[in-house]
Amino acid sequence: MNYWLMRVVTRVQDVQFTLLxxxxxxxxxxxxxxxxxxxxxxxxxxxxxxxxGERLVVLASAGGAASDPGWCWNLRADSRVVVExxxxxxxxYEASELEGAEREALFGRMCERWSHFADYERVAGRTIxxxxxxxxxx
Numbered sequence: 001m002n003y004w005l006m007r008v009v010t011r012v013q014d015v016q017f018t019l020l021x022x023x024x025x026x027x028x029x030x031x032x033x034x035x036x037x038x039x040x041x042x043x044x045x046x047x048x049x050x051x052x053g054e055r056l057v058v059l060a061s062a063g064g065a066a067s068d069p070g071w072c073w074n075l076r077a078d079s080r081v082v083v084e085x086x087x088x089x090x091x092x093y094e095a096s097e098l099e100g101a102e103r104e105a106l107f108g109r110m111c112e113r114w115s116h117f118a119d120y121e122r123v124a125g126r127t128i129x130x131x132x133x134x135x136x137x138x
Contacts, residue, residue, distance in 0.1 A: 037077035064120035
């Protein structure tokens with residue numbers, strides 16, 4: 001998808017997410033807020049997610065782009081993020097990049113549910129990061 005068109009669509013979806021209290025029609029979507037690693041400013045992105053026990057799982061696919069999305073680099077610099085979903089109040093979460101068999105299993109689950117993620121990994125020519133989000137303690 002054209003970069004500028006993608007930005008416009010993303011902004012419209014973000015407004016819808018806010019107006020509908022996080023209850024978008026369609027697949028389960030959360031809003032992730034990271035802290036910009038260089039700017040220190042809040043950065044928001046809408047992502048599809050899976051529930052895995054108390055943990056939420058998202059992919060840093062960037063629509064099949066050749067490099068990881070900015071929000072992924074941000075959470076590598078500061079793993080404390082804010083998550084909003086399904087009309088629930090925002091809460092602090094701890095983000096971690098999953099590896100090995102755990103990464104493969106959860107990536108497989110995401111691809112079973114949304115097959116385009118497997119296509120994104122092929123097109124991107126990179127291993128798409130799988131991110132686990134756990135409610136922060138304290």
